[in-house]
Amino acid sequence: MSGRRLGLCFACVALSVVPARAAAYYVTVAGLGGEPEYEQRFTALAKDLDKLLKDSGVDVRVYTLTGANATRARLIETVGLIAREAKLEDDFVLLLIGHGSFDGFEYKFNLAGPDVSAAELAELCDRVRAGRQLIVNTTSASGGSIAALRRQHRAVMAATKSGTEKNATVFARYWVEALHDPGADTDKNEAISALEAFQYAEHKTAAFYESQKRLATEHAVFEDTGKNEAVRAPSIENGEGRLASNFTLLRLGTAQKAANDPAKSALLAQREELEREIDALKYQKAAMSQEDYKKQLTAALVRLARVQQELDK
Numbered sequence: 001m002s003g004r005r006l007g008l009c010f011a012c013v014a015l016s017v018v019p020a021r022a023a024a025y026y027v028t029v030a031g032l033g034g035e036p037e038y039e040q041r042f043t044a045l046a047k048d049l050d051k052l053l054k055d056s057g058v059d060v061r062v063y064t065l066t067g068a069n070a071t072r073a074r075l076i077e078t079v080g081l082i083a084r085e086a087k088l089e090d091d092f093v094l095l096l097i098g099h100g101s102f103d104g105f106e107y108k109f110n111l112a113g114p115d116v117s118a119a120e121l122a123e124l125c126d127r128v129r130a131g132r133q134l135i136v137n138t139t140s141a142s143g144g145s146i147a148a149l150r151r152q153h154r155a156v157m158a159a160t161k162s163g164t165e166k167n168a169t170v171f172a173r174y175w176v177e178a179l180h181d182p183g184a185d186t187d188k189n190e191a192i193s194a195l196e197a198f199q200y201a202e203h204k205t206a207a208f209y210e211s212q213k214r215l216a217t218e219h220a221v222f223e224d225t226g227k228n229e230a231v232r233a234p235s236i237e238n239g240e241g242r243l244a245s246n247f248t249l250l251r252l253g254t255a256q257k258a259a260n261d262p263a264k265s266a267l268l269a270q271r272e273e274l275e276r277e278i279d280a281l282k283y284q285k286a287a288m289s290q291e292d293y294k295k296q297l298t299a300a301l302v303r304l305a306r307v308q309q310e311l312d313k
Contacts, residue, residue: 022089022269023061025082025130026053029075030066031098031139032110038168042097043067049095049176056250057259061085072114076124083127091247092130094121097172100139102163107144109137118148126151134194134247138172141165146223146230155224155244157198159205161232167217170208174201179250189275190255195234195244198222202232242283246276258311267311274304 030046033039043066050064063078065071079094086092099110108115125133133154137145144163149156159171178184178200184192186199202220209216221230224243234241251259258264278300285293 102144118145152226
């Protein structure tokens with residue numbers, strides 16, 4: 001059989017065994033500003049992200065709540081709609097922009113009208129069947145929400161390390177900036193992951209306080225195992241960072257074109273699944289024999305190279 005016919009057969013087999021691309025649901029909420037300056041800032045960031053996500057592909061569902069629409073009732077309604085639609089293979093992302101409060105026991109996200117607590121947010125998100133979830137809380141005191149929000153198969157990120165860091169944050173600005181900057185794609189796989197966006201925003205936030213010669217009043221953290229304390233950096237030892245590192249937020253360049261091309265979207269899905277498999281192996285390496293690790297890694301890399309060859313055609 002010729003190389004061309006063999007390649008065509010491989011592509012047909014790959015397309016037949018890989019399901020259609022899953023959907024990604026994004027909910028962005030710009031909460032109560034309290035002052036015109038904050039109100040405008042929060043709304044501008046949410047609208048910027050809304051346009052960016054809507055332009056990013058055909059497999060995204062984007063919901064953005066700002067101003068008079070950013071209420072507890074509308075948030076419950078929006079997440080409830082997603083809970084009825086989302087499937088296990090889908091992704092779900094909730095981004096909170098604004099102010100938060102923490103009284104030592106309970107975190108609340110400040111909205112027009114009644115606030116919503118971290119426990120209530122967790123209950124809402126638990127109803128969504130999407131198998132992989134990401135909650136990014138960029139508000140003041142957001143670290144106080146992590147304990148209530150963390151769950152297996154969900155990454156939770158916060159602008160502050162605890163509920164006691166109560167000053168207004170700048171983390172949201174750099175989180176959105178990360179999705180605009182191709183430089184955030186540090187592994188150069190034409191996709192910005194949740195971990196890459198987090199690390200970009202965390203670095204930029206620290207640089208902001210240094211440039212202003214101010215003591216930093218926010219220290220971003222994340223937790224993505226559902227059982228550990230929040231951390232500031234990934235760790236292979238305790239598994240932190242594994243979910244966040246392969247949770248794609250935005251595709252770039254040829255990857256974005258492939259996602260929107262029915263002839264290549266299935267191959268892209270297969271490539272991303274193989275990348276997750278390789279990532280998982282790295283986290284499991286310590287518990288495997290060197291021979292077994294090398295064997296499985298080599299096999300996965302060979303399959304990845306073949307899929308990439310088909311994508312490049």
